[in-house]
Amino acid sequence: MHQRICFFVTLLCALCFGLSQPASAQTTLFDNADWQKLQQSNGDKTIANMQWINAQHPKFNKAVRMVSKQAMRHSYNIQFDIDIHQPIGKGDVLMLDGYIRLVQSKAESGEGLVQVQVQRNHKPYTKLLMMRLPLTNTQWRRVQVPFVSKQAYKAGQTNFCLCIGDYIQTLEAGGFTLTNLGKGVEIENLPSTERNRLMSYQGREPDAAWREVAAKNIEKIRKGDLKITVTDAAGKPISGATVDVQMTQHAFKFGTAVHSSIFDPDAKFWTSRPEDTQKYLQIVTDNFNMVTHETNLKWPRWIEPARRKAADKLIDWLMANDIALRGHAMVWPGWSHGKYPHVPQHIVEMTKDPANRDKVAQMVLEHITNIGQIYGDKVTTWDVINEPTLNYDLTRYLGGDDVFIDWFKAARKASPNARLVLNETTGGTVVSDKYFYSLIQKLVANNTPIDAVGFQSHFGQTSIGIPQFLELLDKYAALDLMVDISEFDIEGYDAKYRADYTRDFMTACFSHPAVDTFIVWGFWAQRHWRPERAMYDKDWNITPNGQAWQDLVKNKWWTHQTGKTNDCGSYQLRGFNGKYQITITTPNGQTVKQPLQLSRDGKTIVIKVND
Template identity: 35%
Template sequence: MLENFPSNENRRRTFLKSLGVLGVSAAAAGPAVTAQESADSATDYHQALRDELTASSRQQKQLPAGSYVYGTTEEAAIDAFSLEGGGTETEIQVDTDAVPITKAERLEIPDASDDPAEYAYRGEITDRSFDEGDLLLAVAYMRSESDDAEANAAFGYRDSDSDGATASGDNFVQRGAAIEPSGEWMRYFFPIEVGAKPAGSDQVPALEFHTGYAEQTIEFGGIALFDYGDSDVSLETLPPYHYEGRAEDAEWREAAHERIEEIRKTDIEVEVLNPGGQPMDGATVDLEMTDHEFDFGSAVSVEHVTGESEDDEIYRETFLENFNRAVVENGLKYPAWEGDWDIDNDATRATLEWLNERDIPTRGHYLLWEEYSNAGGGGMNVDPDQSAAEIEAEISEKIEGHATEFEGQVSDWDMHNHPIWQSNFRDDDELGWDAVDRWWSVADEATDAGLYTNEMGAIGGQWQRSQYYDYISYLVENEYPIDGIGFMGHHQQQYNQMLDVADMIAGFDQFAEFGLPLLVTEFDIEIFDRRNAQDVAVQADYLRDFLTVAFSKEAVEGVLSWGFWADDHWRPTGAYYDSDWSLRAHGEQFLELVFEEWWTDETGETDDEGVYATRGFKGSYTVTAEKGALSGETTVTVDDETESVTVELTPPGKGDKGSKGKGSKGCN
């Protein structure tokens, strides 16, 4: 992929990084304020917030400057808000480097109310008006140590009746209004499309947070409200971000689950025999799954597979526990293998040996990439000033040498990496498709490993889907030795690459028409900031839905994540594990799906004919049976071809009965 090389610089921008760069610079109340006015009137927090939302790195999600509604200091926003309906509010200092705010208010709600809006933390707006259709964006940090804390954001026109109670109208918050604060400070966004003001009323607009769901304590800080009324911005551009098909009751889910039941599971019949070889009724049978048939793999780092630190040891154990297929992330790329990058070849060989010793099928990344230099993260590392004949010969030699060097150590290769993103050799009139054709032939003759294509932007975003389809069509129609189709599966919020589920399904279905295995080779989901609570939530949901769709499609043979630990991940927000090895929300979702929802551990008894029948996910199992003092065990791979599993019982001290403990979830 584009930036997968050791010297890649992580470009992720967070509030903390913005603050470090900006120092004491500050934001203006509006987009036209001068630098001096900005410095005089705003704090670092507001400047960093605006800079983050207007950064060009946000791509399709870049926002205009807007104007601040509640002032440009934390103190001004706190002064604008008050708790209505009872309870207490106390201003507190925020003493942590984890978030960029310094002040907050702690609200103590005395009891639950039938109307949660009875207790409202409200900021009325009396110094400006809004037109129907104006777009606003509210921002707030929240935390709570109360169990099951809950709040709801609202924006609308408000007034008070004679008793002082709030009369609530329509809520103009469009997404993300429901909030469940946790024990750490997290940021929330609330996009607002202003509705019509009630005719003839004196009501004023207000942002408020309803907190009367329970007796609870909630802290609010960093509240800001952007007014985009005079800007060219769409509601879809405002965070938090969403995708169609995310709802738990979405129609596609039932069909996907039915496909999983049909495609990924099979009938399992266990026959238990007594020491005389006769059927044993009433025997207890335990089916304990140890590995999936489906590939849930990951890229691995040579540095950490061969390293000796405590983190290296955790890295290896975590990989073995969670994944059953591998790809060496950088060590087999030509710039690494030929010494341009600081990756030792002996360490790469040791990495392959370590994986093979543990029966981990390992992919080779890559044989052909139509890039002369290594500037894009890979390439062929060849001199472009050579003649076409020299270039073709050198690349042929590289492909043959690489394929031969690692024959028997890799299960398959990315034969043609990035064929759409980079077509430099095919665009050369003296090389063209003729050279690519010969390179495929060289690879086919040099290795028995499978030959795959590999490209981004088809099932991870879709900006290159049609081109990739046309390319695969050409290979198939011209009888190239293609064994599988790879999709990188990188998803970035700033590039709007979280697909609607219908588009995702359509993509898999389209490429399944070729009758070739489909493999997601480099899966990850990059979000803007792990302090954005709603981004973290959508990341977990998108992982759930992407894996569910992939697992439900018969043509798909696996999903390989492009790393799993934040300290060794090219897009750290996408890693399943944080730097301290704590499991993130989408990592929890990954484990829940792979080792709980899609995992079979069953116990039952044999019938009168000595048979226990059930249905389970295809994969490897340890099957144990016992009755009284008799016991037996076997290991088996269960798939559609498995007719039955036989376990022979033996008396104590005889046979090879192994441990009844649960096997490793991964393949080790």
């Protein structure tokens, strides 16, 4: 009996001790000593350098001085990094801690700028953490940031980077450590110097000045006056008739990306779940009036017969449901993004020989002509070029971005009625747009037939402030171009942040005359490249950011109004621009239905009711 009691006491103590321990053991990914293995990985030594210096700081005695001698196309063109030799699990909570300061900067603002990253160290360079930190003085600034890894990584697959290529500047950093705290750690309870900055954005305040201006602009440019007069067959006004004014479709393009595999008979994901397929398509028809063809119109996919067949089925379905089509994309001028090719492999092979340059240039033009002519007016908007800032292998092989002028000219000839767009990942984000803007200026100056720029607007942990974004829209609108929001999604700090930012970013866009298109990059978590950003979770429950979309597009910005004609037989209202179904019911019970389209110019219509 005594032995049994001792056994159970021992077992109970072991269980209690186990329950009191953290879910996972803490692991040091690099400490202050390892940190001094930091090395320069990007940037020629003539435009950047680093050296270790003595530092008088209570936390460290060595700091690295990093010098950028030239403002680069991308921040990461001058990069310093350290490899991480420990594995990182999905859901692990990590803590970055260190110090950084500005020594000098030649930026017009006088500020310094560093991009801090923890990332996969090979394509597609998935970011576990990415922050852009402005530095405004020479005092040491502590950087404490807890974050969660969304994926699992093997030992040696990740690194920590400091990227300083934005400005001509000198920065110093010291005492950096990275610790894996494991799972089951409440991130809200961890210290963070950046939490206040990361958990909000400029213009979020309920009384922010931009809101009143936006409301006035929306009233002015997104609505029109509608006057309906009801008469009998002889033209005599009918008073007391009930007029039901029901909006059926926005004039503004609210859209989503859709993968055409939904119409592929070999796509097991869809064929095995017919109820989800129907739900998905129903949400598209109920909520969106434009669809971006996500994958199968891209060059490498489109030349595969099965994929083109699925693409054509999606296009036929869109046409049958009165949904506009955005073609994406004629040319994506880099070789690949991870395992996803941007250019057909036979073209890539040809570029290994410089002698093939003219032949490859002609093949690109022939592809633009071919795909543009085949779909004709079915495509209302074409992304002619996709992400040229980050993807330029083909561009470089063909001698530089002057070739873009020829590509747009070929697209205009093949698709004379389509809006032609240069779509860019840096547009509308916190990433510098200096190359993109100078490229657009160049195209405009050379009379390139470009109609709009595409701001993809994929937002991670940080997002552009609303007033700053409105200034960015003004900047591109001044070039006499439209701005399409082409691939929006938002991660943000939490679900409320995602909802609030979706609401405010959409409102800013809807209020600006240069914007008439807003596309989300998917809406269902099961078929979304970043499931946490979706408008519906995997079980079809609407998320807070999905509800924010619904509240605006189908409620606040939607017109459905009913009233009665006055003694003159008239009924007036001010409604949002778009398509309508008007239903008239006379006092004696006769009913007449009539469609109409309302614009900001307004509309006056007489509807006759036969006796």
